[in-house]
Amino acid sequence: MELIVLKSEFLKAITEASRFVSTRSQLxxxxxxxxxxxxxxxxxxxTNLEMSISxxxxxxxxxxxxIAVPARTLCxxxxxxxxxxxxxLTEGEVxxxxxxxxxxxxxxxxxxxxxxxxxxLPEGSVSIPSGDxxxxxxxxxxxxxxxxxxxxLTGLLIQNNKVGTTFVTTDGFRLSKFEKEKINLGAFPQIIxxxxxxxxxxxxxxxxxxxxxxxxxxxxxxxxxxxxxxxASRVIDGAFPDYKRxxxxxxxxxxxxxxxxxxxxxxxxxxxxxxxxxxxSFVAAGDTLKIASESIQGKQEIVVDGxxxxxxxxxxxxxxxxxxxxxxxxxETIKIKLGTxxxxxxxxxxxxPSYLHLIMxxxx
Numbered sequence: 403m404e405l406i407v408l409k410s411e412f413l414k415a416i417t418e419a420s421r422f423v424s425t426r427s428q429l430x431x432x433x434x435x436x437x438x439x440x441x442x443x444x445x446x447x448x449t450n451l452e453m454s455i456s457x458x459x460x461x462x463x464x465x466x467x468x469i470a471v472p473a474r475t476l477c478x479x480x481x482x483x484x485x486x487x488x489x490x491l492t493e494g495e496v497x498x499x500x501x502x503x504x505x506x507x508x509x510x511x512x513x514x515x516x517x518x519x520x521x522x523l524p525e526g527s528v529s530i531p532s533g534d535x536x537x538x539x540x541x542x543x544x545x546x547x548x549x550x551x552x553x554x555l556t557g558l559l560i561q562n563n564k565v566g567t568t569f570v571t572t573d574g575f576r577l578s579k580f581e582k583e584k585i586n587l588g589a590f591p592q593i594i595x596x597x598x599x600x601x602x603x604x605x606x607x608x609x610x611x612x613x614x615x616x617x618x619x620x621x622x623x624x625x626x627x628x629x630x631x632x633x634a635s636r637v638i639d640g641a642f643p644d645y646k647r648x649x650x651x652x653x654x655x656x657x658x659x660x661x662x663x664x665x666x667x668x669x670x671x672x673x674x675x676x677x678x679x680x681x682x683s684f685v686a687a688g689d690t691l692k693i694a695s696e697s698i699q700g701k702q703e704i705v706v707d708g709x710x711x712x713x714x715x716x717x718x719x720x721x722x723x724x725x726x727x728x729x730x731x732x733x734e735t736i737k738i739k740l741g742t743x744x745x746x747x748x749x750x751x752x753x754x755p756s757y758l759h760l761i762m763x764x765x766x
Contacts, residue, residue: 403467659708
């Protein structure tokens with residue numbers, strides 16, 4: 403393999419690919435990034451077996467070939483070089499890198515042991531505006547569970563129906579749901595997509611107008627196409643909880659409040675809540691909402707301007723859950739629907755009518 407490539411483009415591509423490299427695998431070959439010189443481009447691949455990435459950068463190729471080299475070493479070395487172009491030459495299983503005044507060699511491995519990485523989307527992929535996908539991920543990702551013992555909760559449920567697609571995440575203590583009408587992501591009824599691949603899609607699609615999506619039932623994979631990048635991931639097997647059963651269809655108390663004022667009040671309450679199991683008290687009495695917290699070090703309460711209707715009620719929440727929701731909600735006004743002190747409460751952003759967030763109260 404012999405070629406010349408622009409450093410800036412190559413460094414960007416291998417930096418993205420390095421996040422897909424496995425550093426803890428028992429297969430040493432997964433520590434590497436694969437370089438494939440063919441035609442007029444240099445292909446770059448990486449995988450940790452759960453998800454993979456493939457991309458291409460333009461290159462002046464004199465001799466085609468391929469090699470796998472350690473990702474960390476390659477990224478650090480290329481990142482340290484002050485050069486516009488890089489010259490690559492393979493000598494057996496060694497990659498030689500030269501620029502003006504520099505020459506280096508990286509020991510690589512044969513690519514024959516490297517797992518096959520999907521290089522392009524299958525036919526029939528669906529195009530999604532990247533802004534829409536970004537909104538979905540930001541509104542839902544914070545509710546994904548980090549508990550590896552409940553694997554089905556560590557991903558995003560995508561559920562196709564007659565009118566569109568429903569997206570749901572939950573960690574067992576809170577739940578986020580977003581419905582997108584007039585969009586259908588495929589013939590499948592539902593799948594669970596790992597949060598890890600969604601985070602990567604969000605990063606790489608930041609400057610793209612669209613993301614292409616496909617699901618392969620045969621390979622049990624979701625595939626995303628973003629410009630020259632192809633990202634693939636296994637879907638999560640298992641039965642997602644029946645989320646419809648826990649969403650209340652009525653409430654005893656409704657509160658409409660400024661998102662910013664509520665965020666400020668919860669932040670103030672967190673000073674004492676952190677020493678008291680993160681609990682803050684929402685007290686709806688008459689036409690006022692009071693946010694209170696206390697610990698052995700003191701207590702506080704603050705009245706939040708808003709509109710309160712219904713029965714008087716006091717309910718405890720984990721303040722971190724409230725902060726996460728308010729940090730994701732884009733609107734200026736929040737509606738809160740309370741049932742009882744022990745039943746789930748619904749939080750709505752009135753600027754996104756198809757979005758619902760549910761939080762379980764803290765047991766007093």
